[in-house]
Amino acid sequence: MDFLSLLGLTLAIAAIVGGNLLEGGHVSALLNGPAALIVLGGTLGAVLLQTPFAVFRRALYMLQWIFFPPRIELAAGIGNVIKWSQIARKDGLLGLEAMTDIEHDPYARKGLQLLVDGADSGAIRNVLEVDLETQESRDLRAAKVFESMGGYSPTIGIIGAVMGLIHVMENLADPTQLGRGIAVAFVATIYGVAFANLLVLPIGNKLKVIVQQQSHYREMILEGLLSIAEGENPRAIELKLQGFMD
Numbered sequence: 001m002d003f004l005s006l007l008g009l010t011l012a013i014a015a016i017v018g019g020n021l022l023e024g025g026h027v028s029a030l031l032n033g034p035a036a037l038i039v040l041g042g043t044l045g046a047v048l049l050q051t052p053f054a055v056f057r058r059a060l061y062m063l064q065w066i067f068f069p070p071r072i073e074l075a076a077g078i079g080n081v082i083k084w085s086q087i088a089r090k091d092g093l094l095g096l097e098a099m100t101d102i103e104h105d106p107y108a109r110k111g112l113q114l115l116v117d118g119a120d121s122g123a124i125r126n127v128l129e130v131d132l133e134t135q136e137s138r139d140l141r142a143a144k145v146f147e148s149m150g151g152y153s154p155t156i157g158i159i160g161a162v163m164g165l166i167h168v169m170e171n172l173a174d175p176t177q178l179g180r181g182i183a184v185a186f187v188a189t190i191y192g193v194a195f196a197n198l199l200v201l202p203i204g205n206k207l208k209v210i211v212q213q214q215s216h217y218r219e220m221i222l223e224g225l226l227s228i229a230e231g232e233n234p235r236a237i238e239l240k241l242q243g244f245m246d
Contacts, residue, residue: 001067001068002066002067002068002069005066005067005206006067008202009199012198012199013198016030016194016198017030030187030190032187032188032191034160034188035160035164035187035188035191036191038156038157038159038160038163038188039153039156039157039160039188039191039192039195040191040195042152042153042156042159042160043149043152043153043156043192043195044149046148046152046156047145047148047149047152050148051145051148055138055141055142055145056142056145058138058139058141058142059142059143059145059146061142062139062142062143062207063203065206065207065210066203066206066207069210070210070214072210072213072214072216072217074216074217074220074244074245074246075245077108077217077220077221077224078220078224078238078241078242078244078245080103080108081220081221081224081225081227081228081237081241082234082237082238082241083099084096084099084112084224084225084228085224085227085228085232085234085237086234087099088115088228089231089233089234093115093116093118093228093229094116096112096115096116097116099112100112100113100116105221107128107131107132107135107218107221108221108225110127110128110131111124111128111221111222111225112225114127114128114225115225115228115229119229120229121226121229121230124222124225124226124229125222125226128218128222128225129222132215132218132219132222135214135215135218136211136214136215139207139211139214140208140211142207143204143207143208143211144204145204146200146201146203146204146207147200147201147204147205149195149196149200149204150195150196150197150200150201150204151196153191153192153193153195153196153200154192154193154196155192156192157188157189157190157191157192157193157195158188158189158192159188160185160188160189160191160192161185161186161188161189162185163185163188164182164185164186164188165182165185168182168185216244219244220241220244223240223241223244224237224241227240
């Protein structure tokens with residue numbers, strides 16, 4: 001679990017609620033159903049309007065990465081590549097067929113299968129680069145769904161504020177209705193800005209970092225497989241791949 005995400009979310013909420021309490025406010029003052037409906041419903045509706053279903057579904061799947069990101073272990077990946085190179089050097093490329101059957105990473109498994117099938121380095125590069133770019137593009141589009149939410153929600157918060165003020169203007173003769181309208185006006189603005197800057201924009205940015213880390217790992221696997229295809233020495237491959245380490 002990514003405890004940094006949990007800490008950040010907790011700290012953000014605590015800062016808003018704690019600041020409100022220190023100023024003499026009450027938590028109940030920040031709870032307003034109509035304002036939440038306007039901001040959350042309007043933001044979701046706008047995003048659904050602009051986003052293809054497949055992209056939105058991928059974004060929902062990737063949301064779990066905020067707290068449970070996929071494990072990306074460059075050192076372990078380099079170790080696997082070195083092991084494959086040693087097998088290929090000893091038993092030939094056909095010796096990697098057993099590794100293909102047990103490899104859990106689909107990207108690496110595809111590359112190993114290309115090696116076993118006797119593809120040259122140029123063909124391997126063409127196939128795996130297309131796969132890498134396709135996966136990266138797909139996941140970046142999904143991450144941008146949350147960036148879009150962050151763009152819409154402050155504006156929709158302002159719409160909620162204007163609606164609240166309209167309600168106030170319509171009930172100037174009834175003082176009992178003024179408080180509710182003013183509350184919706186101000187709380188909707190808070191919801192819109194907070195939802196964008198404390199939640200969905202950070203989520204989108206963190207997902208993009210994870211996608212970039214995955215692409216970095218796949219680039220390392222690609223270079224390792226190309227080196228094996230070209231018959232390079234395992235020690236030379238190891239020295240080359242160590243350059244991918246942070």
